[in-house]
Amino acid sequence: MTCPEKEGWGTAFEMMPRYSIFSLIRNALSYHEGWPRAWRSPEPKSSYDAIIVGGGGHGLATAYYLAKNHGMTNIAVVERGWIGGGNTGRNTTIVRSNYLWDESAALYEHALKLWEGLSQDLNFNVMFSQRGVLNLAHNQHDLRELSRRINANRLNGVDSEFLSPQEIKALVPIMDLRANGRYPVLGASIQRRGGTARHDAVAWGYARAADALGVDIIQQCPVTGFQVEDGQVRAVETAKGTIQARKVGIVTAGHSSVMAGMAGFRLPVQSLPLQALVSEPIKPVLDTVIMSGAVHAYVSQSDKGELVIGAGVDSYIGYGQRGSLPVTEQTLGAICELFPMFRRMRMLRQWGGIVDVCPDASPILSKTPVGGMYINCGWGTGGFKATPGSGWAFAHTVAKDEPHPLNAAFSLDRFRTGYLIDEHGAAAVAH
Amino acid sequence: MLVIPCPHCGPRGEIEFSYGGQAHIARPKDPEKVSDAEWADYVFLRDNTKGVFLERWCHVHGCRRWFNVARNTVTYEILAAYDAGAKPPKLDYETQV
Helix, strand or coil, rough: CCCCCCCCCCCCCHHHCCCHHHHHHHHCCCCCCCCCCCCCCCCCCCCEEEEEEEEHHHHHHHHHHHHHHHCCCCEEECCCCCCCCCCHHHHEEEEECCCCCCHHHHHHHHHHHHHHHHHHCCCCCCCCCCEEEEEECCCHHHHHHHHHHHHHHCCCCCEEECHHHHHHHHHCCCCCCCCCCCCCCEEEEEECCCCCCHHHHHHHHHHHHHHCCCCCEEEEEEEEEEEEEEEEEEEEEEECEEEEEEEEEECCCCHHHHHHHHHHHCCCCCEEEEEEEECCCCCCCCEEEECCCCCCCCEEECCCCCCCEEEEECCCCCCCCCCHHHHHHHHHHHHHHHHHHHCCCCCCEEEEEEECCCCCCEEEEECCCCCCCEEEECCCCCHHHHHHHHHHHHHHHHHHCCCCCCCCCCCHHHHHHCCCCCCCCCCCCHH | EEEEEECEEEEEEEHHHHEEEEECCCCCCCHHHHCCHHHHHHHHCCCCCCCEEEEEEEEECCCCCCCCEEECCCCCCCEEEEEECCCCCCCCHHHHC
């Protein structure tokens, strides 16, 4: 290594203390003033074996598994803003794997298995809470679709059970199940291994763990272009100069089309604002996750006591991180019908994240028409739950220059061959 | 909430409208001669512009007519609304993006 390290921080390898009960006690005795920085803030080197564009959860997970599983440590993650400032810190933190189709079930279930050991693996508490996820059925058709999906899940080894209205009432006493309500609840599926995780801890944990393996995480560094020669990517142009790269992975969610445009190819995705909101904090009333695709309302309660509410996407393309008010109104209307006791609550904050939605509501983890360039996009409204599995499979794709069997079906080419993985509605939510 | 200027009914709230995606996409003239890749482009590939975008809207809860809108997808400013089938008006894209 020719680049001299700054005195005091040293290399990542020697500076990273493990978090443990002992480090907690030690730092408590010094009034928590001695905690070291969780990851370095290096200047970019002139070249890397691979550059991951996008420092969200998926990009950081990709870098982590590239280093951990494939021994690629001369790599960098370049991030336009700051770690945890994009969709990773804007979602409703729901984790589940009860998808209908085999390809999706395999990918999301692989992610869920990684979630189950993630805090230990990263040495960072991501607060993964397997509190169960319920998907509600409001009419006979919903019930049939629910049964179909439960059976498909079980055939794929994904835990999934049917709950009758009585069983739902026992689990969630505050929900209005009356048959004369506006949205009568006729049943639900439950995935007990599903739940929530602390979303920004996921970004921080992956950033810290990747940094400890030698990955350079470069924030405040927007990408302005790519150098492509003879169909092969050579370098990434950034606000901090041109960086040579043998391989480039694009993991930029709502800005995937913008990145692809710079590299000279097109993507079948549309960028739509997806919004979420949180209420004022209250005492614990809801210890599971309730989702209703039919009325587009998703709600859980955070450890702080806030209700975390997810709404639908705007119907039109937008890059403004806010979301349209009629969407908020529709979702809150449905929440108030399902939970009459929430009617007098006030909402504290509302925001949007730009999600890239594919025509079949399934992601793209694929090689691209440019050699050495790979893309991980199209996660639409449900990317958070897949973060570990997405990074794991995409790291394989980048390292080996071919997809892993888990993501082989999620290619760019599927729109030409017609082998779509149609999770619109089938994935238990309306996208 | 967008206030969309319907060319026939005037400015109305976005909840009266439904979205039709990118405007000015022509169906292939000779479908028999189109390759799979060209079909995939026609069916699935749309511009996803960050900036001024030409898009279709239908006033479903009003006059029920389709028309086109030029809208900035970052600021959400609507620059023009014009009849379906008409050519887009001249816009100074550089200064608007």
